[in-house]
Amino acid sequence: MAAHPSPERGLRPVTGYPYLDAVLDPPGSVLAMAHRGGALHPEIPGAENTLHAFRHAVALGYRYLETDVHATRDGVLLAFHDEALDRVTDRVGLLADLTAEQVALARIAEVHAVPTMAELLEEFPDCRFNIDLKSMGAVTPLVELLDRSAAHDRVCVGSFSRRRLQAFRRATAGRVATSAAPSEVAAVRFWPLGPRVAAAVLQVPWRHKRHRISVTTPGFVRRAHRAGLHVHVWTGAASSRWVSIDDSESMDTLLDMGVDGLITDRTDLLKEVLIRRGRWAGRP
Numbered sequence: 001m002a003a004h005p006s007p008e009r010g011l012r013p014v015t016g017y018p019y020l021d022a023v024l025d026p027p028g029s030v031l032a033m034a035h036r037g038g039a040l041h042p043e044i045p046g047a048e049n050t051l052h053a054f055r056h057a058v059a060l061g062y063r064y065l066e067t068d069v070h071a072t073r074d075g076v077l078l079a080f081h082d083e084a085l086d087r088v089t090d091r092v093g094l095l096a097d098l099t100a101e102q103v104a105l106a107r108i109a110e111v112h113a114v115p116t117m118a119e120l121l122e123e124f125p126d127c128r129f130n131i132d133l134k135s136m137g138a139v140t141p142l143v144e145l146l147d148r149s150a151a152h153d154r155v156c157v158g159s160f161s162r163r164r165l166q167a168f169r170r171a172t173a174g175r176v177a178t179s180a181a182p183s184e185v186a187a188v189r190f191w192p193l194g195p196r197v198a199a200a201v202l203q204v205p206w207r208h209k210r211h212r213i214s215v216t217t218p219g220f221v222r223r224a225h226r227a228g229l230h231v232h233v234w235t236g237a238a239s240s241r242w243v244s245i246d247d248s249e250s251m252d253t254l255l256d257m258g259v260d261g262l263i264t265d266r267t268d269l270l271k272e273v274l275i276r277r278g279r280w281a282g283r284p
Contacts, residue, residue: 012260013228015200017177018153019128020230022281023260029281031261032274033064033130035235036081038267040246046109048088049079051123054115057267058124061283066130066234066263069117069138076100077117077141083134089114096137117142121149130203130232130263133159133168143171152176158203169198179203179232188224189215201230203263205242206254218257225258232261248273255279 014021023031037053038044038060047053054065068081072095086092091106103114120129133139146152152172158179159165165181180188180199187197202224207214214220216233224231233254236242245251246266251273254262264270274280 011225011258012230013225015177015228015230017156017200019156019177020201020260022128023230026281029279030255030259030274031064031232032062032267032270032280032282033066033232033261033263034060034062034267035066035263035265037065037067038062038265040265041267046088047112048108049081049115050108050112051115051119052112054120054124054127058127060267060271061280062267062271063126063282064128064130064261065120065124066132067117067120068132068134069142070095070134071137071141072096072098072100072103074099075137075141076103077138077145078103079115079117079120081132081134085114096135118145118149121145121151121154128154128156131155131157133157133161133164136161136164136167139164139167139171143168146172146176156201166198177201180229185215188227188229189220196227197229199229201232201260203232203234203261205236205240206233206245206250207243209236209241209243216254216257216259221258230260231258232263233259234263235265237265252277 023029034057036048038057039048044053044056049067067079070078070080084094085106088108089106106114152175156177162181162183177200179201180197184197184199185202185204204215206216221231235245246264248269
């Protein structure tokens with residue numbers, strides 16, 4: 001078996017956030033994250049963002065779980081990707097227009113209830129969560145939940161909206177690791193002076209399907225590390241304009257670039273790749 005290059009501890013910056021800096025010990029490890037609990041794992045079809053999916057990922061040994069949050073009309077924070085129930089449940093309606101009691105009647109894949117973020121933090125006390133803020137209405141409920149549960153070191157928060165991120169950063173005063181908004185990523189990608197950004201990590205796609213423009217390259221990873229930032233690469237859905245990383249070859253390529261984390265729907269494949277490379281840091 002060919003040897004794979006393994007980044008040494010000294011090449012990765014220390015961010016000061018335990019959530020991210022866990023990748024530094026053991027040296028050469030990588031943060032393996034279950035995207036929506038491992039949405040495309042063949043054993044859990046259609047069960048994305050459910051307690052069933054997250055339990056499945058934890059049983060595989062994952063300690064980092066990725067999810068999204070929206071708030072109901074009455075301010076309950078839900079672990080759910082879409083703004084409406086329509087795509088993955090047996091009910092319809094915008095989450096922001098529904099009460100938590102109404103959402104509780106919905107079933108994902110006809111079986112699973114929509115979990116609250118509080119339920120996830122309570123059920124998986126040894127896990128950390130990567131959270132995508134999907135709405136402005138979710139900012140305050142998330143801040144309040146982290147305060148109540150003292151879970152500031154257990155989460156990393158990101159969003160495609162810089163406005164939402166800035167509101168969250170102001171409310172948490174730097175106590176929580178955050179990923180970069182797209183405009184912040186672009187600054188690191190294209191500004192040769194190596195700008196300072198408010199984030200601690202760049203969570204980015206690999207490359208564009210149609211235009212074949214790569215965001216994640218070896219040079220981008222080196223530049224991010226020089227700027228004191230970690231790099232996590234997330235997978236693109238089938239309908240996304242970004243290339244999926246849910247295959248062994250893509251995972252190997254990105255790991256050879258020295259990325260600090262991979263966010264995948266295929267939790268089975270990522271675990272296999274990391275075990276083969278001697279870099280699996282999850283539970284056996």
